[in-house]
Amino acid sequence: MDIYRKILDLIDQHSSFAISAHIHPDGDSIGSQLAVYSFLTDLDKHVRIFNTDPIPPNYHFLPFYDKIEQPGTLDGYSPEILIVLDASTLVRIGNRLSKALVPKQVTINIDHHASADRFGDYNLVEIDVSSTCEIIYKLIQRSGTTIGQERATALYTGIMFDTGCFQYSNSTSQVHHIAANLIDQGIEVDKIYRDVYGNYPVRRLRLLAKALQTLELTPDGKIAWLMVDQKMLNHTNTTLEDVDGVINQIRSIDTVEVAIMATANAPGQSKIGMRSKDHVDVGKICAEFGGGGHARAAGCLIDKSCKMALKAVIEVTKKYLVYDD
Amino acid sequence: MDIYRKILDLIDQHSSFAISAHIHPDGDSIGSQLAVYSFLTDLDKHVRIFNTDPIPPNYHFLPFYDKIEQPGTLDGYSPEILIVLDASTLVRIGNRLSKALVPKQVTINIDHHASADRFGDYNLVEIDVSSTCEIIYKLIQRSGTTIGQERATALYTGIMFDTGCFQYSNSTSQVHHIAANLIDQGIEVDKIYRDVYGNYPVRRLRLLAKALQTLELTPDGKIAWLMVDQKMLNHTNTTLEDVDGVINQIRSIDTVEVAIMATANAPGQSKIGMRSKDHVDVGKICAEFGGGGHARAAGCLIDKSCKMALKAVIEVTKKYLVYDD
Incomplete structure (x- = not known):
C-alpha cells in the first residue's frame, strides 16, 4: 500500500490528532499545519495544533491561525496520532514539545527536506517537491475531498x-x-502576497538604511558584506527578524559571488549569514566555524563582534574563491 | 474568421515583416518581440526589429536580443507587414519610428493594455490577460508550431x-x-529571474541607502515619502533608472496608504511617483499636477525642487486621504 493511502487510512481509523511543525514557523510550516487542521476538522476529527514559537503577524490572515497553541496549553494532551510537518527531525519542533507531545498510537512525519531523518512511524518524505504544502495538496487530492478556498489559501501561501x-x-x-x-478555488494571490511580504513596520526600512551604509566589497567585487550591530538594532528598535531578506539584496549585486551579513546576536556573539551565486560552497565555509547549511545558503555563530567575525569569515572565503571563471 | 486565424493567415501570405514595441522597453515588450521574431524566422520570413530605445543589459540573456535595431539603421526599410506589440498607441513606439516605419500592406497591433486605441488594420487586443506574451503564446499555440526553449524563454520573461x-x-x-x-520546454526559471532582477550594479544599493535616509511619514503613518535629489545621483553615479522599485518598498510599510517619491529630473524639475494601497486614487492627484496614470500607480512632473514638489503633493494628498477606515 502506498504511503499516501496508508496515511489516509490512519486518519480514517482514528479520531484525535495533534499537529506540530518546526520552530521559527514560516509560510510552508504554517500553511501546511493549517491546511491539515482544516482537512481533519472537516472530517469531524478532534485536532489541536502546537507550535513552540508564536505565529508572525504577517500570517494572521490565514484561516484558523488562531487555533495554534503554544506548549503552555499542552497540559498532558495525548492524541492518538501526532502529525509532524516540515521538520527534518523531531527535536526541530522544539525540545519541550518533542518530549511532551507523545501520541498514543503513531507519529506521522510529512516533509520535503533533503535532510529528513524519517523519525516517524510513517514517513511521507519527498525531497524533489517544492514544499510540504505541495505534499499536503496531493494528500488532500488523493482523499477525494475538495480543496476549497480556506485550504487553498493555506497551501498557496506555503508554496x-x-x-x-x-x-x-x-x-x-x-x-x-x-x-x-x-487559484481556481477562489483565492486572491495579490492579497496573499501583500499579507505575507508587503506589510512591514517602518523600522525595517530604517534598519536597512543603516545596514546599507556599512556595505563593503573586495576590490574585485566578488565578496560583499555588511553588518547590523547592537547599536543599530537599539536605535531602530529592531530585532534579528527585521534583517530578513537583506542578504539577498547583497547577493544581487552584479559582481558578487559571495554575500556575507553579520548581525549582533548576543553580547560578544555574531550571527553570520552567507549566500553564494554559482561557485562557492558557503556551507563548507560556515562548517569551518561550527555552522552549516547548503552550498548556496548557510550560517554560523561566532563569538566575536560583528566586525571581527566578518574579518575572520572574509579571510576564509577568499581561500574558497579560487575558481575558474 | 477569428482574429488569431486572420493574423496567422496574414503571416502565411506575406514574406517581409518589421516588429516594434513601446519606448523604454520592458520584459513584456522585449519578450513578445523576440518570441515573434523567432516564430517568424522559423517560418523563413524576412524579419527586422526596430526599437527606439536600447535594450537594458539585464535582458541581454534573451535569444536574438542582438537582432534588435535602433531607428538609425532603418534607412527606408518598408516591410509588407508591421507588427506593433505591447503599445497602446502607434506613437508609443517613438515619434521617429511611428512616422518612418510604414508597411506596404498592413499594421497588426497586438496588445493587452486597457488603454489600447486599436490603431492597427488588425487589432488583437485582449485586456483581461496578463501580458502581450500571453497573447503571443496563444497565437503560436494556435499556429501548431511548437513553442520550444528559445521562445519559451522570451515568453516566460514577459509573463x-x-x-x-x-x-x-x-x-x-x-x-x-x-x-x-x-517550463516543460526546458527553461530555467531561477536563471531567468536572476538575469532580470538579480544582477544590479552596487551603485543602486548605495543610492537606496541615501534615499532611505530621507524617508518621512505623516504622524498617522498613512503618507510616506522620500526623495532622490541631484546630489545623491551625482555622489552615487546613478540615474533615474536606478531608483526603480524603491517606491514599492515605501508602499509596503504597514501603516502606509500613499507612497510618494520625488526624483531630480532636470534643473528645477522633479519627477513624482505615487503608489497607493486601497483607497486613494493617486491618478487623480497626479492629474492635478498635469500628470496621470492609474488609481494605484501614477506620476507627474513638477517644476520645483524635490523638497518643494513633495510639499505640494503631500498637501493635495491629505485632501484625498479623508476616507472611512
Missing part, C-alpha cells in the same frame, strides 16, 4: 513562500499547475 | 515581468498553466 514566489528552481511545472488549481 | 513574478492579481490560473507549459 509561494518556499518557491520565493515562483522564482527558485523548485518552481516546477507541477508547482504551477497546482497553483493554477488553487 | 514573469508583467505579473511581478506571479504576485499581481493578473496571475490567473491560465497564466500558471502557461508558465507550466513553458
Whole structure:
C-alpha cells in the first residue's frame, strides 16, 4: 500500500490528532499545519495544533491561525496520532514539545527536506517537491475531498513562500499547475502576497538604511558584506527578524559571488549569514566555524563582534574563491 | 474568421515583416518581440526589429536580443507587414519610428493594455490577460508550431515581468498553466529571474541607502515619502533608472496608504511617483499636477525642487486621504 493511502487510512481509523511543525514557523510550516487542521476538522476529527514559537503577524490572515497553541496549553494532551510537518527531525519542533507531545498510537512525519531523518512511524518524505504544502495538496487530492478556498489559501501561501514566489528552481511545472488549481478555488494571490511580504513596520526600512551604509566589497567585487550591530538594532528598535531578506539584496549585486551579513546576536556573539551565486560552497565555509547549511545558503555563530567575525569569515572565503571563471 | 486565424493567415501570405514595441522597453515588450521574431524566422520570413530605445543589459540573456535595431539603421526599410506589440498607441513606439516605419500592406497591433486605441488594420487586443506574451503564446499555440526553449524563454520573461513574478492579481490560473507549459520546454526559471532582477550594479544599493535616509511619514503613518535629489545621483553615479522599485518598498510599510517619491529630473524639475494601497486614487492627484496614470500607480512632473514638489503633493494628498477606515 502506498504511503499516501496508508496515511489516509490512519486518519480514517482514528479520531484525535495533534499537529506540530518546526520552530521559527514560516509560510510552508504554517500553511501546511493549517491546511491539515482544516482537512481533519472537516472530517469531524478532534485536532489541536502546537507550535513552540508564536505565529508572525504577517500570517494572521490565514484561516484558523488562531487555533495554534503554544506548549503552555499542552497540559498532558495525548492524541492518538501526532502529525509532524516540515521538520527534518523531531527535536526541530522544539525540545519541550518533542518530549511532551507523545501520541498514543503513531507519529506521522510529512516533509520535503533533503535532510529528513524519517523519525516517524510513517514517513511521507519527498525531497524533489517544492514544499510540504505541495505534499499536503496531493494528500488532500488523493482523499477525494475538495480543496476549497480556506485550504487553498493555506497551501498557496506555503508554496509561494518556499518557491520565493515562483522564482527558485523548485518552481516546477507541477508547482504551477497546482497553483493554477488553487487559484481556481477562489483565492486572491495579490492579497496573499501583500499579507505575507508587503506589510512591514517602518523600522525595517530604517534598519536597512543603516545596514546599507556599512556595505563593503573586495576590490574585485566578488565578496560583499555588511553588518547590523547592537547599536543599530537599539536605535531602530529592531530585532534579528527585521534583517530578513537583506542578504539577498547583497547577493544581487552584479559582481558578487559571495554575500556575507553579520548581525549582533548576543553580547560578544555574531550571527553570520552567507549566500553564494554559482561557485562557492558557503556551507563548507560556515562548517569551518561550527555552522552549516547548503552550498548556496548557510550560517554560523561566532563569538566575536560583528566586525571581527566578518574579518575572520572574509579571510576564509577568499581561500574558497579560487575558481575558474 | 477569428482574429488569431486572420493574423496567422496574414503571416502565411506575406514574406517581409518589421516588429516594434513601446519606448523604454520592458520584459513584456522585449519578450513578445523576440518570441515573434523567432516564430517568424522559423517560418523563413524576412524579419527586422526596430526599437527606439536600447535594450537594458539585464535582458541581454534573451535569444536574438542582438537582432534588435535602433531607428538609425532603418534607412527606408518598408516591410509588407508591421507588427506593433505591447503599445497602446502607434506613437508609443517613438515619434521617429511611428512616422518612418510604414508597411506596404498592413499594421497588426497586438496588445493587452486597457488603454489600447486599436490603431492597427488588425487589432488583437485582449485586456483581461496578463501580458502581450500571453497573447503571443496563444497565437503560436494556435499556429501548431511548437513553442520550444528559445521562445519559451522570451515568453516566460514577459509573463514573469508583467505579473511581478506571479504576485499581481493578473496571475490567473491560465497564466500558471502557461508558465507550466513553458517550463516543460526546458527553461530555467531561477536563471531567468536572476538575469532580470538579480544582477544590479552596487551603485543602486548605495543610492537606496541615501534615499532611505530621507524617508518621512505623516504622524498617522498613512503618507510616506522620500526623495532622490541631484546630489545623491551625482555622489552615487546613478540615474533615474536606478531608483526603480524603491517606491514599492515605501508602499509596503504597514501603516502606509500613499507612497510618494520625488526624483531630480532636470534643473528645477522633479519627477513624482505615487503608489497607493486601497483607497486613494493617486491618478487623480497626479492629474492635478498635469500628470496621470492609474488609481494605484501614477506620476507627474513638477517644476520645483524635490523638497518643494513633495510639499505640494503631500498637501493635495491629505485632501484625498479623508476616507472611512
